[in-house]
Amino acid sequence: MTMPDTPVYDFSQGPSCPIPINEYPAVLMAHGGGGRLTQQLIERMFVPLFANEALAQLHDGAVVTIGGIRLAMSTDSYVVRPIVFPGGSIGELAVNGTVNDLAMCGARPLYLTSAFIIEEGLAMEELWQVVQAMQRAALASGVALVTGDTKVVDRGKGDKIFINTAGVGIVPPGVDIRPDRARPGDLVLVNGPIALHGMAIMSVREGLEFETEIRSDTAPLNGLVEAMIASCPDLHVLRDPTRGGVASALNEIARASGCGILLNEDAIPIPEDVRGACEILGLDPLYVANEGKLLALVPPSCADDVLAAMKNHPLGAGSVVIGKVVEEHGGFVVMKTSIGGNRVVDMLSGEQLPRIC
């Protein structure tokens, strides 16, 4: 291998920025919101520049082959505000989120790295609580945190704590789960009520009070996924609808596969208090983040088996079919509404819920 000199950093060199500078001269909150602008940044800037097969899959993680083993890799940084919320904290999120991204590749998550960016002045006790939450989450999902990094930034240059985790897992032989494997006829399943995580965070931020507290659904989905794969090794697609919610996740699948997706509004489980909170805040639950939910696209021949396996798992008791993949309106998600009409369910555009994870 030849080793070039240390690269010289020169603002005048290289191709011009692929994001239209006159339209977006600076990074907006929405570029991190998981919707259209995030997608534009990834597809126009990162994917062409880092061009490689694994990245181009636009999956929740990358699957690479090392010595005959299919290794899934994933990473996420967690910047949720506040760092503690009903049902969990940034600590659980940081472990469960990356575990889930690996599981969505059909992988068995094994090892995680964790890196902290701490704002100077964070109470040591708060750090300790977050780290303990990570430990509990790691035990619950069966992964080991094997290496890490700690950086501290000046007061006012961070926000208490940001956590990055990256993880690796093994994809079992025969499993091939990818967003572009959606096929007409596939049923769309979800493992329970949606929009809990986002509304738990928003309720705290906005000081909303309900009869029952809305709690985040943060949970490790790898055990559920294992049970689902055991019931149907030919699972086509898995996706956890985090930032951008169910709507954005399904749009990504529709785009990747070129298929249409038809949702049945009446079938989508939304708890009453969540629906109420969404109405108060003017939010559509379809775009609200989840942290313990998955969408599964399953060939009709094994949909019953998968649904049974899901219902049999503690994290899948509320599993239901919410739609199907169709040949019509390829690349788009359409919802049959409760009042009998059809409406296009677009990708999230703009920033609905900043710093939700």
Next chain:
Amino acid sequence: MTMPDTPVYDFSQGPSCPIPINEYPAVLMAHGGGGRLTQQLIERMFVPLFANEALAQLHDGAVVTIGGIRLAMSTDSYVVRPIVFPGGSIGELAVNGTVNDLAMCGARPLYLTSAFIIEEGLAMEELWQVVQAMQRAALASGVALVTGDTKVVDRGKGDKIFINTAGVGIVPPGVDIRPDRARPGDLVLVNGPIALHGMAIMSVREGLEFETEIRSDTAPLNGLVEAMIASCPDLHVLRDPTRGGVASALNEIARASGCGILLNEDAIPIPEDVRGACEILGLDPLYVANEGKLLALVPPSCADDVLAAMKNHPLGAGSVVIGKVVEEHGGFVVMKTSIGGNRVVDMLSGEQLPRIC
């Protein structure tokens, strides 16, 4: 696997914080400085809680075995300020730093994840330049960036851009490079002049001007390490002296192995302008960060071969022997000074150079 309920976050539960709260009620900049307080945080809080064999090695990365393959994993978040500096940018650092951590495990780096935390308002053009720098660095080191994440935080809650990378690589059969493998008699080698990266950053921050610009040494060391291993598969220890510099890295090795390390001050290569800048700022070059240097502890039988292989590589032309491992003063680093005395070279305590990487 049993799946517990979503954990409840309760500040009253669990063991008490292992960092003495009355001494350190809050996180200080020094907890991220790579010195004594960083070590205390890692050894008292993270290692006991996440207890596992890989983490307990306190290496630059973790080595785990998957399906008979030894996989090295490493992660680092980069928070350097300013994000562009003479000789590079946060983009090169983010790739080279993690590549080097993997190489220090004796691994061949293969795949990297990258995760951005961007402050709202970062100029799109700056992001583009950073991402291009990452691309160039990835090409230079031969790694692929296979998956990523983008988060945006509000203005004043970040600082332009923080980048996390995590990487995996394969440790070739027969290679066993660990800090606790230092043995009396081993020679300590370095691949060239030290303290360049830290002083490049500090010169910019402090507005110092010299006849020649001090440039960061950021570079990928995996090619150099491959050549060194080829010349001596029984290399004992590799370490890149980043945060905390040569002094802290050698102290970690001395502690891990229980051996003493004896440095020869006259042999340590420090460029004149770097020495001058250090004097002006009251810094000891032994504690200043490097981003393209490695320390190698090599059995005497193959020291000549390793040194020859290093000098033959573009990134090792300035390689020299700077010390040796001794039976005396186990766990401590001692330096034979230019004026003929001996002094203990302690671990960095406190925060010398904040946000250097």
